[in-house]
Amino acid sequence: MSPVAVSHKEEIRVRVDDVIVVADRVKRFRLAPVDKGQLPAFSGGAHITVMMDDGRRRIRNPYSLMSSPACTETYEISVLRVAESRGGSTYMHTRVSPGTELWITPPGNLFPIHQLARKHILIAGGIGITPFMAMTAQLSTLGHDFELHYAMRAEATGAYGKALKETYGDRVSLYRTSLGERIPLDDLLEERPLGTHVYVCGPERMIDSVLDSGRLAGWPQENLHCERFLPPPGGDPFTVRLARSELDVHVGEHESILEAVEAAGVNPPYLCRGGVCGQCETRVLSRDGVMDHNDHYLTAEERAAGQQLMICMSRFRGRQLTLDL
Amino acid sequence: MLRMLLDAPDGFAGRTHLLYVASDKSPVPELNRLRSLGTDRIDVLGSTDDVLRRLDGLLTTATMGTRLYAAGSEGFVGRVVVIAVSHGIDHKSVLTEHSGSRARRVQCVHCKHITEDVTVSILECAGCGVLLFVRDHYSRRLAAFQGVCANAEDPSERPVPQEAYV
Numbered sequence: 095m096s097p098v099a100v101s102h103k104e105e106i107r108v109r110v111d112d113v114i115v116v117a118d119r120v121k122r123f124r125l126a127p128v129d130k131g132q133l134p135a136f137s138g139g140a141h142i143t144v145m146m147d148d149g150r151r152r153i154r155n156p157y158s159l160m161s162s163p164a165c166t167e168t169y170e171i172s173v174l175r176v177a178e179s180r181g182g183s184t185y186m187h188t189r190v191s192p193g194t195e196l197w198i199t200p201p202g203n204l205f206p207i208h209q210l211a212r213k214h215i216l217i218a219g220g221i222g223i224t225p226f227m228a229m230t231a232q233l234s235t236l237g238h239d240f241e242l243h244y245a246m247r248a249e250a251t252g253a254y255g256k257a258l259k260e261t262y263g264d265r266v267s268l269y270r271t272s273l274g275e276r277i278p279l280d281d282l283l284e285e286r287p288l289g290t291h292v293y294v295c296g297p298e299r300m301i302d303s304v305l306d307s308g309r310l311a312g313w314p315q316e317n318l319h320c321e322r323f324l325p326p327p328g329g330d331p332f333t334v335r336l337a338r339s340e341l342d343v344h345v346g347e348h349e350s351i352l353e354a355v356e357a358a359g360v361n362p363p364y365l366c367r368g369g370v371c372g373q374c375e376t377r378v379l380s381r382d383g384v385m386d387h388n389d390h391y392l393t394a395e396e397r398a399a400g401q402q403l404m405i406c407m408s409r410f411r412g413r414q415l416t417l418d419l
Numbered sequence: 420m421l422r423m424l425l426d427a428p429d430g431f432a433g434r435t436h437l438l439y440v441a442s443d444k445s446p447v448p449e450l451n452r453l454r455s456l457g458t459d460r461i462d463v464l465g466s467t468d469d470v471l472r473r474l475d476g477l478l479t480t481a482t483m484g485t486r487l488y489a490a491g492s493e494g495f496v497g498r499v500v501v502i503a504v505s506h507g508i509d510h511k512s513v514l515t516e517h518s519g520s521r522a523r524r525v526q527c528v529h530c531k532h533i534t535e536d537v538t539v540s541i542l543e544c545a546g547c548g549v550l551l552f553v554r555d556h557y558s559r560r561l562a563a564f565q566g567v568c569a570n571a572e573d574p575s576e577r578p579v580p581q582e583a584y585v
Contacts, residue, residue, distance in 0.1 A: 212507040286483040289507015312484035314512035 105145065106133065110194045111168065117253040119175040120221065121187055122160075126168045128195065133166045138229035139205035139293075139321065142169065143367065145197040146185045151357055155182035156323060156367050158295075159201055160227035164235060169198075172253060174221040180325055180348055202365045205293070205321035207233060212289030214240040215282060217304055219296020220247070223254055225321055226295065230262060243277045245269040245296070279304060283311045295321040323368055326350035327388050329409045335416040336360060337379050351405040351417075360419055362405065369407035376405050376417050383412010420490050421449065424456045436460040436477065438470045440491070471498055478506040490516040494524035494535060497562030510559060521584045525553055526563040533563055541569055541580035550577070553584075 108125040116122050127133050136159055146153040161170035173186040190196070205225055207214060214233060216226045223244055233240045242262065246252025248270055258266045269275040283292070292313070294304040301320045308318045328348045335342055336355065345354040352364060352374055365373040369389030378385070378401055387397050389404035396402055403410075403417065420439075424432050435458045441450060454461060464470045478485075487508060489499035496515045503513050522536040532546025537553060544551050544566065551566030558565065570576040 210507070210509075283483065287507070288478060288481055288483060288485065290483050312486060314486065314509065316509035316512045317483070 104200050105197045106130075106200060108133075108169070108196055108198055110190055110192055110196065113190065113192055116172060119187075120172055120253045121175075122170055122172045122253075123186065123190065124161075124168050124170050125196070125198065131167075133169055134200045135163070135166055136169075136201035136228075137163050137203055138207055138232035139225045140201040140203035140228070141205075141225070141366070142171070142201050143199040143364075144171070144182075144186070145199075146182060146189075148181060148185055148189075151353075153180070153182045153185060154353070154356070154367060155186075158205075158225040158228070158321070158323075160224040162231035162235075163228055164231065169201075172221065172224050202371075204366055204371050205295070205319060207238075207293070208291045208317075208319070210289070211291040211317075212239070212287055213291070214238060215286075215290060215292045216240060216242040217277060217282075217292065217294040217296070217300075218242065218244045219294075219300040220245070221253070222294075222296030222300075222321075222323075223252075223258075224295075226293070227254060227258075229293070230258065234262065240265060242266045243269065243282065245271055245275075245277050245300070248272040279307045280311075283307055283313065291317045291319065293319045293321075295323075298322065298324065322370060322390065324407075326353070326367075326369075326407050327409070329386065330411065332410050332412075332415070334410065335414065336419040337416050338419055345409070350407065351403070351409070355405065355419060362419055364406055367406045369404050372404070374404055374406045376403050376419060377401060378403050379416040379418050381410070381412065381415045383410055383415060385410055385415075420488070421452060421456075423488070423490075424453075424458070432457045433459055437462070438473055439463050440467050440470045440495075441465065467495055467498070471502055474499065475502050475505075478502065478508075481506070486512070486514065488514045488516075490518050492519050492522060492536075493517055494522065494562065497524060497557075497559070500559065501562045504559075523553060523584050524563045525551065525566040526558065526561050527551055527566050529568060533561075534566070537564075537566075538582055538584045539580040540583040541578050542566070552578070 107128040109128050110123050111126045112124040114122045141156045141158045143154050143156045157171040159169050160172055173183050175183045175187045207229055218226050226242060244255055255268045269277050292308055294301050301322060305318055331346050333342055333344050334351055339360050341358055343354050343358045345351050363373045365371040370391055372391045385403055386409045388407040391404050437458045441463045462473055487503050489496045500510050500513050504510050522538045525534045525537045527544040527546055529549050530547035532544055540553050542551050550569045552569035554565045554567060556565045569578050
């Protein structure tokens with residue numbers, strides 16, 4: 095599957111028609127289309143990008159769709175309010191209420207279920223449960239064999255644990271880490287039939303540990319799937335030269351190159367905003383300094399060659415950087 | 420496979436089950452070397468069909484963590500991949516290496532007859548008698564190249580076969 099970049103003309107206006115407090119610091123938002131009756135179809139694992147204008151700048155955050163793919167009347171997303179918010183989750187929690195209008199991108203899916211799998215093992219940590227809400231609905235409709243392992247700090251922080259358990263029964267296992275319960279990864283990966291696929295979404299450490307355990311157990315990479323939703327890391331501010339636009343853009347401490355470039359009125363293609371999809375790959379025309387590649391897309395060889403930069407996640411330290419934008 | 424097993428890290432051979440098609444032409448010294456590598460199991464079988472049947476049986480009870488390596492002619496490797504996929508293995512997860520002849524396995528798109536070891540660009544289908552042109556169109560599902568009628572416009576035409584896939 096090759097992901098398609100978001101074109102800015104395709105943005106969709108939605109109205110928030112319901113907001114529910116689901117757990118500590120987690121709110122669920124239901125989004126209904128304003129200009130049409132239906133929203134675009136999507137598959138489990140898909141995400142949208144929500145645009146938020148806070149008066150000074152436009153924040154764009156990707157969120158997994160958690161509602162059933164069978165319903166395109168509305169979309170549902172869940173937002174965890176993070177302490178070190180870069181603005182997005184705080185905006186959603188404090189400034190969005192029923193009636194608020196927002197712009198979103200059409201859905202894109204970088205974490206689809208593997209239709210030919212014999213069995214699906216879904217592993218979620220905390221708010222990483224959201225893509226699996228849509229996936230379990232889809233897998234259940236298709237009659238596919240799946241199991242969900244969902245780790246949360248405590249019952250009160252685990253949004254949806256109870257509801258999932260009620261709907262899917264034994265197929266769902268819950269782990270409360272505050273009680274010392276851990277997902278038994280090595281057991282989970284043992285003696286599985288050929289054609290079993292693993293999907294993981296959660297904290298970075300959990301993702302890495304699942305992928306490492308899988309590799310050590312001899313699983314091919316084709317059967318290991320993950321979705322990371324890291325915000326772009328901050329760092330010292332710097333200036334980037336956009337050759338085609340003939341602009342010098344200042345990239346602040348807490349913003350990505352992509353965000354700074356968008357604020358300057360230039361709109362490069364993007365899809366995941368998390369360094370995995372490859373859409374915002376940008377050619378480096380010249381540089382005097384070091385690029386900090388924070389993406390999961392470029393290969394070691396491409397990084398060494400230094401000709402490309404994933405501007406949604408990566409940063410620069412040095413005297414000058416000129417991009418083909 | 421010999422080279423791979425010789426170069427593999429310690430312990431690799433001991434976890435390996437080797438299936439080998441021995442033809443009348445298989446050199447005895449190589450067979451002996453294969454047997455001396457310390458593989459967990461080795462089955463030397465008389466034909467490709469025997470090996471594929473054995474593989475099919477082994478994969479029925481195999482679990483994740485089993486990795487499949489196939490080396491041989493294109494037709495052989497393709498048929499191993501078909502069996503792997505039928506057991507839920509992603510075709511990209513099969514490690515393959517082509518060796519030996521470039522002969523093609525060809526499916527007649529008209530009668531579906533499959534001809535093994537085709538080395539020429541034009542052949543007469545043993546199934547329906549149509550003169551087939553071997554296209555570069557490969558079907559992973561069938562593990563075969565597609566053979567299409569070479570003289571549909573003018574049946575009196577008899578294109579000359581070329582030795583193309585030696």
